[in-house]
Amino acid sequence: MPKKKNALEAINDAVEVAGEERRRLAETIVRETMEQAPDEPGELTVDTANRLLHELRVHQIELEMQNNELRRSQQGLEKSRTLFFELYNLAPVGYVTLNEKGMIVGANFTFAAMVDATMSTILAKPFSQFVCHDDQDIYYCWEKNLRKKNAPHTCELRLEKKDGTQFWIHMVANLTRDADGKVVIRVVVSDISELKKTEHELAAANRTIEETSKAKSIFLANMSHELRTPLNTIIGFSEVLQDELFGPLNAKQMTFVENILNSGRHLLSLINDILDISKVEAQKMTLELDRINLADICKGTVAAFSEKARKKEVTLSYSFDPTLVDVPIVADGRKIKQILYNLVDNGIKFNHSQGSVSISVQKDSDIAIPAGLKIIVEDTGIGIADEDQEKLFLPFSQLAQSYYDRQTEGTGLGLALTKHLVELHGGRILLQSDPGQGSRFTILLPLNRHEPGNG
Amino acid sequence: MTPIILVVEDNDMNRLLMVEVLRHYGYEVLEASNGAQALLLTRQHPIDLIIMDMQMPIMNGYETIKVLRSDARTAGIKIIAVTSFALDEEKNRILATGVDVFVPKPIDTRTFSKLVKQILDRSNNAPFEGGREQ
Numbered sequence: 001m002p003k004k005k006n007a008l009e010a011i012n013d014a015v016e017v018a019g020e021e022r023r024r025l026a027e028t029i030v031r032e033t034m035e036q037a038p039d040e041p042g043e044l045t046v047d048t049a050n051r052l053l054h055e056l057r058v059h060q061i062e063l064e065m066q067n068n069e070l071r072r073s074q075q076g077l078e079k080s081r082t083l084f085f086e087l088y089n090l091a092p093v094g095y096v097t098l099n100e101k102g103m104i105v106g107a108n109f110t111f112a113a114m115v116d117a118t119m120s121t122i123l124a125k126p127f128s129q130f131v132c133h134d135d136q137d138i139y140y141c142w143e144k145n146l147r148k149k150n151a152p153h154t155c156e157l158r159l160e161k162k163d164g165t166q167f168w169i170h171m172v173a174n175l176t177r178d179a180d181g182k183v184v185i186r187v188v189v190s191d192i193s194e195l196k197k198t199e200h201e202l203a204a205a206n207r208t209i210e211e212t213s214k215a216k217s218i219f220l221a222n223m224s225h226e227l228r229t230p231l232n233t234i235i236g237f238s239e240v241l242q243d244e245l246f247g248p249l250n251a252k253q254m255t256f257v258e259n260i261l262n263s264g265r266h267l268l269s270l271i272n273d274i275l276d277i278s279k280v281e282a283q284k285m286t287l288e289l290d291r292i293n294l295a296d297i298c299k300g301t302v303a304a305f306s307e308k309a310r311k312k313e314v315t316l317s318y319s320f321d322p323t324l325v326d327v328p329i330v331a332d333g334r335k336i337k338q339i340l341y342n343l344v345d346n347g348i349k350f351n352h353s354q355g356s357v358s359i360s361v362q363k364d365s366d367i368a369i370p371a372g373l374k375i376i377v378e379d380t381g382i383g384i385a386d387e388d389q390e391k392l393f394l395p396f397s398q399l400a401q402s403y404y405d406r407q408t409e410g411t412g413l414g415l416a417l418t419k420h421l422v423e424l425h426g427g428r429i430l431l432q433s434d435p436g437q438g439s440r441f442t443i444l445l446p447l448n449r450h451e452p453g454n455g
Numbered sequence: 456m457t458p459i460i461l462v463v464e465d466n467d468m469n470r471l472l473m474v475e476v477l478r479h480y481g482y483e484v485l486e487a488s489n490g491a492q493a494l495l496l497t498r499q500h501p502i503d504l505i506i507m508d509m510q511m512p513i514m515n516g517y518e519t520i521k522v523l524r525s526d527a528r529t530a531g532i533k534i535i536a537v538t539s540f541a542l543d544e545e546k547n548r549i550l551a552t553g554v555d556v557f558v559p560k561p562i563d564t565r566t567f568s569k570l571v572k573q574i575l576d577r578s579n580n581a582p583f584e585g586g587r588e589q
Binding site: 224240243246 | 466468469472473475476479510539540545560561562563564565
């Protein structure tokens with residue numbers, strides 16, 4: 001039906017005309033389109049009238065449906081506008097749009113509230129006007145980098161309110177083009193004053209911790225001095241007596257002197273352990289690297305503990321991979337010795353009579369530390385329960401206390417220190433142990449890490 | 456001729472220990488309990504070696520060594536520095552004074568007499584580290 005289509009088209013064309021005008025226009029359109037119709041019958045028969053009436057009703061319903069659709073889309077628009085207002089203007093962050101010259105061409109209310117200014121005093125102003133004097137350079141660099149890289153970019157700086165109050169913000173932005181194709185910079189501005197405050201508080205707290213730690217170091221150095229002075233007397237005179245420099249001792253006297261000497265030396269080793277662990281904690285422990293003869297150190301360790309092992313009836317042995325004999329090993333010899341001493345000492349201490357402690361040095365094929373060295377110290381002692389194993393390497397740990405309490409002396413520092421010394425060399429210490437089955441400490445050391453000109 | 460050794464140490468018992476051990480090995484030993492006393496003795500006796508504790512009241516080891524080294528009459532006396540401060544900073548500070556050897560406390564009476572002999576026999580003044588194995 002071409003007539004009706006024409007009429008609808010005309011209506012569509014006239015959609016923008018409002019009110020009575022629309023009505024008049026509609027009537028004109030009806031008249032014109034009716035007159036145009038060549039096959040329109042001259043008389044109005046009942047049939048024709050009914051048909052027209054029917055069509056009019058259909059029209060009316062169609063129009064109402066269209067009307068509803070329009071109303072709905074208008075409501076939708078209204079909702080979108082509210083949503084936009086809430087999302088943009090009342091967002092919990094500031095939004096600013098800058099033009100190519102850094103002028104503010106748009107901002108949300110949150111930003112206006114941040115700088116405590118009305119929209120009219122913000123728009124068309126350079127953003128730099130709100131940046132505090134000391135941070136202008138930061139802003140300048142940020143803007144420059146933004147243009148250069150054409151990628152989202154962030155920075156932290158201080159803005160200034162009208163009254164001169166400064167506050168920290170974090171800015172993130174990207175360079176894009178608006179609907180007209182002009183370059184614009186869209187910036188998200190977040191107030192990070194609280195964060196900065198926390199940062200400052202943390203820094204202050206850290207300073208306090210550093211000062212405390214320094215005071216602790218000084219205290220330890222002094223304590224070490226105060227303890228060493230009388231120990232010097234105890235150990236020195238015991239040695240002189242034991243060596244019978246001033247005349248012979250009887251058997252009982254000799255035993256007593258030996259007891260004094262052993263206790264004195266034990267006290268000394270405790271002081272040294274405490275001092276070492278505090279050095280590690282203060283990060284003052286450094287390595288004195290040199291070519292070392294590891295086989296000699298192992299041999300020396302076995303010799304140093306042979307007496308102690310003999311008394312406890314523990315067999316002490318060591319093996320050295322022959323392929324390693326000519327391999328240069330660079331490490332801190334004194335500290336490697338300390339590691340071995342600690343492990344062997346523990347191995348004997350926590351052993352049964354007729355038990356054994358063995359040191360074994362091998363080439364390590366572990367892929368984690370390639371071309372490394374493996375030192376294994378294994379004992380047949382009391383072993384360590386699974387749940388205690390991870391606590392074992394912590395200084396002054398509860399385990400260390402209960403572990404050492406009963407039968408053996410010690411500070412519980414030895415293994416913590418050993419772990420630190422291994423790690424200082426870039427290595428790792430592993431423990432395999434079952435209660436009653438003994439313990440196996442494996443030290444993995446990188447071989448060429450410290451080799452001058454070779455690693 | 457018997458070498459003359461001056462032991463400078465403020466702790467009476469530690470001083471007694473060193474004096475007794477050195478006398479046992481046949482040295483002639485003088486003693487002082489602070490740097491000022493030590494300086495006085497160096498003016499009165501031809502001293503070959505000084506065992507110097509670094510921490511002392513009245514005049515400590517650092518001040519004493521400075522005076523000794525700046526005076527032509529005493530600049531050549533060999534010095535073994537003894538300290539009970541075990542931190543590395545202390546060790547470096549002592550070696551910087553130009554002493555012959557640095558020995559941490561407690562001293563090992565068994566190796567100490569050997570060290571003394573070694574230093575007395577030495578003609579050059581290159582410092583090296585000695586003392587007890589820890």
